[in-house]
Amino acid sequence: GQQLNQSPQSMFIQEGEDVSMNCTSSSIFNTWLWYKQDPGEGPVLLIALYKAGELTSNGRLTAQFGITRKDSFLNISASIPSDVGIYFCAGQSGANSKLTFGKGITLSVRP
Amino acid sequence: DAGVIQSPRHEVTEMGQEVTLRCKPISGHDYLFWYRQTMMRGLELLIYFNNNVPIDDSGMPEDRFSAKMPNASFSTLKIQPSEPRDSAVYFCASSLGYGASNQPQHFGDGTRLSIL
Numbered sequence: 001g002q003q004l005n006q007s008p009q010s011m012f013i014q015e016g017e018d019v020s021m022n023c024t025s026s027s028i029f030n031t032w033l034w035y036k037q038d039p040g041e042g043p044v045l046l047i048a049l050y051k052a053g054e055l056t057s058n059g060r061l062t063a064q065f066g067i068t069r070k071d072s073f074l075n076i077s078a079s080i081p082s083d084v085g086i087y088f089c090a091g092q093s094g095a096n097s098k099l100t101f102g103k104g105i106t107l108s109v110r111p
Numbered sequence: 112d113a114g115v116i117q118s119p120r121h122e123v124t125e126m127g128q129e130v131t132l133r134c135k136p137i138s139g140h141d142y143l144f145w146y147r148q149t150m151m152r153g154l155e156l157l158i159y160f161n162n163n164v165p166i167d168d169s170g171m172p173e174d175r176f177s178a179k180m181p182n183a184s185f186s187t188l189k190i191q192p193s194e195p196r197d198s199a200v201y202f203c204a205s206s207l208g209y210g211a212s213n214q215p216q217h218f219g220d221g222t223r224l225s226i227l
Contacts, residue, residue, distance in 0.1 A: 040220070041221070042218030043154075043218045096166075096209060098170075102153070
């Protein structure tokens with residue numbers, strides 16, 4: 001089946017630093033989504049991407065839909081302690097196809 | 112909007128017991144999804160409904176699992192009999208559409224299920 005790869009499993013950064021995460025697939029996706037999950041809560045949508053090459057920002061977050069349609073990137077600038085959590089990428093290959101999730105990256109921010 | 116509401120938030124029960132998880136989707140959303148999250152397998156789609164009708168239940172692990180959506184504002188996921196390996200966090204999500212632009216899924220806060 002389709003798989004999304006996110007690595008490393010965990011990232012540790014200092015407050016104020018920028019961080020970049022990527023998500024790759026062997027299959028083509030037509031939609032890429034980035035979610036964040038806080039402890040004890042459900043995933044919350046951060047950014048949605050619907051066109052290859054698209055670059056979208058949401059505050060300090062910027063995400064890009066790779067032109068090959070097989071990858072996506074999420075950048076967080078000037079990290080703050082509340083950025084701590086698990087960041088999931090998700091992809092959908094077409095209408096009525098399942099949303100496939102990556103295993104997530106756990107981000108820790110040292111004050 | 113209240114968002115997707117799940118209950119209970121936590122459930123601890125003994126092996127063999129019946130477990131029922133509940134979900135109220137966002138009003139007006141036509142699609143409802145049930146996911147299971149574990150450390151080993153991440154987020155897995157179990158089943159999804161469109162306009163209260165089950166569309167794809169290929170992710171349901173075994174016959175012990177069943178899901179219903181009697182109306183547009185309520186769905187249940189039932190496990191009978193429960194087993195320790197069913198321990199996980201179960202999420203419900205809803206969306207306006209599926210596979211179309213600008214209609215992403217919104218998740219509830221999940222039910223943390225522990226089977227002893």
